[in-house]
Amino acid sequence: xxxxxxxxxxxxxxxxxxxxxxxxxxxxxxSAYIVKVxxxxxxxxKEQEAKEVFSRExxxxxxxxxxxxxxxx
Amino acid sequence: MIQPHxxxxxxxxxxxxxxxxxxxxxxxxPRLKLDPESVSxxxxxxxxxxxxxxxxxxxxxxxxxxxQMRLADDLPWTVPIVLDVDKATADSFKPxxxxxxxxxxxxxxxxxxxxxxxxxxxxxxxxxVFGTTDxxxxxxxxxxxxxxVLLSGKIDLIxxxxxxxxxxxxxxxxxxxxxxxxxxxxxxxxxxxNTPHIGHEYVQxxxxxxxxxxxxxxxxxxxxxxxxxxxxxxxxYEELIRNYYLKERAVMAILQMEMRYAGPREAIHHAILRKxxxxxxxxxxxxHAGVGTYYHPYAAQEIFDEFPDLGIIPLFFRAFSFxxxxxxxxxxxTCPHPSSEHIQFSGTKIRDLLVQGVIxxxxxxxxxxxxxxxxxKEPFND
Numbered sequence: 001x002x003x004x005x006x007x008x009x010x011x012x013x014x015x016x017x018x019x020x021x022x023x024x025x026x027x028x029x030x031s032a033y034i035v036k037v038x039x040x041x042x043x044x045x046k047e048q049e050a051k052e053v054f055s056r057e058x059x060x061x062x063x064x065x066x067x068x069x070x071x072x073x
Numbered sequence: 074m075i076q077p078h079x080x081x082x083x084x085x086x087x088x089x090x091x092x093x094x095x096x097x098x099x100x101x102x103p104r105l106k107l108d109p110e111s112v113s114x115x116x117x118x119x120x121x122x123x124x125x126x127x128x129x130x131x132x133x134x135x136x137x138x139x140x141q142m143r144l145a146d147d148l149p150w151t152v153p154i155v156l157d158v159d160k161a162t163a164d165s166f167k168p169x170x171x172x173x174x175x176x177x178x179x180x181x182x183x184x185x186x187x188x189x190x191x192x193x194x195x196x197x198x199x200x201x202v203f204g205t206t207d208x209x210x211x212x213x214x215x216x217x218x219x220x221x222v223l224l225s226g227k228i229d230l231i232x233x234x235x236x237x238x239x240x241x242x243x244x245x246x247x248x249x250x251x252x253x254x255x256x257x258x259x260x261x262x263x264x265x266x267n268t269p270h271i272g273h274e275y276v277q278x279x280x281x282x283x284x285x286x287x288x289x290x291x292x293x294x295x296x297x298x299x300x301x302x303x304x305x306x307x308x309x310y311e312e313l314i315r316n317y318y319l320k321e322r323a324v325m326a327i328l329q330m331e332m333r334y335a336g337p338r339e340a341i342h343h344a345i346l347r348k349x350x351x352x353x354x355x356x357x358x359x360x361h362a363g364v365g366t367y368y369h370p371y372a373a374q375e376i377f378d379e380f381p382d383l384g385i386i387p388l389f390f391r392a393f394s395f396x397x398x399x400x401x402x403x404x405x406x407t408c409p410h411p412s413s414e415h416i417q418f419s420g421t422k423i424r425d426l427l428v429q430g431v432i433x434x435x436x437x438x439x440x441x442x443x444x445x446x447x448x449x450k451e452p453f454n455d
Contacts, residue, residue, distance in 0.1 A: 004140065026378070036381050039147070043382030046080055054250065062250040069240060071324060072254050 010034070074249055075384065077349050079125030079148055082245055086119050086230045095231050099181050102173040103165065105158065110295050110331040112176050112234055114154050115183045117330060117346075119230030120244040124349045128227035129156040132191040135223065139201040142338065142379070149345065149380045151338040152202065155223045156185070163190045163222035174228070181231045188226040195219060202335050205367055211297050212333045212364075236329065238293055241307060243326040248288065249351040251324065257285035261354040261388065262347035264361070266292045266332055268301050268309040268446055270438045272418040274317065275402035276390050280356050281322060283388075288352055289314065289325040296332050297364065298454055303327075305445075305452040312445045326350075336360070336368035337376035341383065348385040358390045394418060395436040427452070 018030045027033045054062075066072045077083075087095050107115065117123045125148065130138065133145045135153055142151045166172060172185040199206045199213040208214050236242070243251065252260050261284040263277050281287045289310055293303045301309075307327070314323050328346065333339050339362035344355045361373035369375075374389045394415040396403040403415075416436055426433045432443045446452055 004137075040381035043384060046076075054246065058246070059250055062247050063254065066243075066247065066251055066254070071243075071251055 008034075074253065074351055075348055075353050077121065077124040077245065078345050078384065081125065082121040082249075082349065083118065083124045083127055084121055084246070085127060085228060086233075092231060095184055095229065096181065098171070099173045099184070099231065102171055102184070104173045104175050104179075105162070105185070106179075107156075107174050107176060107182065109177065111156060111174075112182055113294055113329045113331060114156075115174060115228050116230060116233055118154070118228055119183065120233075120246070122245055122328070122330075122346055122349055123154060124245070126150075126154055128185070128188075129223070129225045130154055131189045131225040132223075135191075135193065135225075139198065142341070149341060149383055151345075152333055152335060152342040153198065156225070157220040158222050158224055159220045160222055162220075163224065166190065166224070168226075172224075176234055180234060182234060183228045183230045185224065185228050186226045187224060189224070191223055191225070192221060193223055202333070202338055203367070204336070207367075210334065210364065210367055212335055236293075238303060238307065238327055238329070241293075241325065241327045242329065243350075245349045245351065248326060252286065252288075252351045255286055255321065255324075259284040259354065260286045260288050260352045261356060262288045262290055262350065262352035262385075263356050264290055264292065264328075264343045264347065265306070265310075266296055266300055267420065268306055269313050269442060270418050270420075270423060271395065271436060272393050272402055274313065274439070275393060276356055276358060277323075279390075280354065280388050284354055285322075287318075287323045288347070288350065289323065290328050290347060290350070291325070292332055293327040293329050294331045296454060297334070300454050301446075301452055302449070302454060305449050308449075309442045309445050312441050313439060316441050317439065332362070334362060334364035334367075336363045337373045340373035340387075341376060341380060344377075344383060344385050344387060348383075352385060354386045354388050356390060357387045359392045397436075424453070 015030055018033050022033050118126050118128060130153055135155060137143055137145045138150050138153050144150045166187055168187055168189060170187045172187055173181055174183045174185050176182050195217050196206050199216045203210055203212045206213055208217060261280040277287055291306045291310060310325050314325060340357055347355050357374050360368060360370050377387045391404045393402050393404045394417050396408045396410050396414050398410045398414045399408055418437060423433050423437055427443065427446050432440055
């Protein structure tokens with residue numbers, strides 16, 4: 001079974017900076033802070049990459065059903 | 074338009090020649106009967122409601138969902154979607170097999186491309202997902218009664234099973250086209266398993282003030298004793314929307330799915346599903362997806378802190394009541410008056426009045442909605 005966690009290195013100065021930043025907050029550890037920020041950053045990048053593609057034909061078929069059900073005029 | 078969860082809207086519905094081929098093949102495949110709740114799960118996977126899931130969870134994903142509330146690739150996912158069978162049935166299949174999934178009436182639903190079989194600990198499942206192993210919790214009771222082996226693999230849907238509510242059933246593909254046709258850039262989802270009272274309307278319209286449209290999305294499917302029947306919920310919302318909402322700002326469609334009553338975890342699950350429908354926001358109130366007193370009243374809001382990468386924005390609402398002095402729905406932040414001036418939106422109180430044939434006060438429920446509910450002889454699940 002794969003390990004659930006692994007170790008990543010960051011500069012000590014950055015570690016101290018994060019420790020000060022999270023003092024008094026609900027974020028329990030430097031690790032928790034980094035996990036949160038990185039996940040947020042990665043998801044924003046991914047949102048910008050992904051594209052949704054409906055063919056015109058698919059879209060028209062859907063509109064027909066929506067009209068028949070009274071959702072659109 | 075907000076991206077589907079995981080970046081791609083899953084579509085595993087067979088059509089045309091592929092469907093005909095599957096139906097022909099189905100005659101020769103081993104069969105596995107599904108209960109209605111699992112049929113809903115299969116349909117939701119196939120139509121993209123459960124994107125990025127393409128099938129029942131494999132062991133790695135299952136364990137990560139239990140332990141981390143994420144799939145193995147770190148994408149948020151909080152409620153295991155699994156298929157349980159007894160050991161004898163599991164032993165009759167091997168990875169690589171194709172299995173025909175049928176409903177309780179033996180109607181072909183989908184083909185399961187079996188990838189894995191694995192065992193699991195039911196008490197661990199219950200404790201991690203529901204936060205308790207108390208059998209009085211409906212979700213725990215279901216898990217403890219599950220069979221011992223889980224099957225995983227991608228599914229290919231042969232046909233949606235017709236229901237009495239198909240008029241209200243839209244796939245994520247369809248809701249996304251609908252929201253685009255309406256010109257909505259921001260859409261707030263309202264998840265419900267109840268008929269609407271004035272408090273619900275207040276919350277919905279407050280959220281609608283900040284978004285282009287509202288997607289009222291009742292959960293239709295297995296619920297607990299005492300919950301309103303599905304047809305009552307739909308009829309009452311249809312009446313509310315017709316009389317009190319602008320057609321260009323509000324739509325309703327159903328989510329066919331079993332309620333798990335998993336509180337916080339289910340709040341995230343609900344948010345993900347509505348993101349797949351194309352919603353940019355979701356209303357999360359007090360004790361969302363809760364039951365009894367298993368969850369802290371606002372735990373289902375606090376859990377969102379753990380998912381900065383969820384993608385859909387939660388709109389949190391505190392408990393509300395009707396203030397006679399303010400003559401409006403209020404909450405702890407907006408009303409200075411004592412509780413003696415407040416009428417509580419008690420579901421029990423409203424139900425008791427309706428059952429007695431008494432229309433509740435207009436401060437609690439729209440009279441048109443009350444009358445619709447009272448038309449049903451037995452509006453509640455047994």
